[in-house]
Amino acid sequence: MIKINLANNKKQLDISNLGGFDFTRVKIKALLLVIVLIYVPDFVLVPMWEAELETANTELQSRQSDLKKVKSKVNKSKNFETQIKELKAQEENLGKKLLAVKQAISEKKNPSSLLLYVAKNTPENLWLKSLEISENSMLVSGEASDYSSIGNFVTSLRSSVFVKEANITGTKSTVRDSDKSRIETFDVKFIIGRFDQ
Secondary structure (H helix, E strand, C coil), X not given: CCCCCCCCCCCCCCCCEECCEEHHHCCHHHHHHHHHHHHHHHHHHHHHHHHHHHHXXXXXXXXXXXHHHHHHHHHHHHHHHHHHHHHHHHHHHHHHHHHHHHHHHHHCCCCHHHHHHHHXXXXXXXXXXXXXEECCEEEEEXXXXXXXXXXXXXXXXXXXXXXXXXXXXXXXXXXXXXXXXXXXXXXXXXXXXXXXX
């Protein structure tokens, strides 16, 4: 006869093989090394890195404050640059005006030296009634007691450095009403060579 054992035999659980993984083949030293490498950085390296991160953050904040200062200086320097450009434009404008003034002064015709020469070289018996200067010419009208005074006047002005050319444009003999004396009226045109000595 056949005996069937209907009793549940409890087998002892084999923990060396769970889920198809054989724990007997696991090397304990290597496992411990892996565990150390996984968890030790969290306890040792992370606090050290946190300290380094804190110093890096403080340095970053100081650099950012330095950057703000530099940016404000740059903004101020931009303002200075615009002021410098404006000043250079004003300097250039003033240079042009100064050049124009110098040119105007060099072209300015001050007849004072010429008029002083005319006054000093006018004969005693010759009277000037009008003297007109326009551009580079001078027109003199007057009266003289004789023709030789007119000739001496024209010759003395012609020999000066002021006059290039002199032309008597008209003469006329008349009798003065006040004392009934004979006088010579004249008109002389001078071409002016220069206005100063």
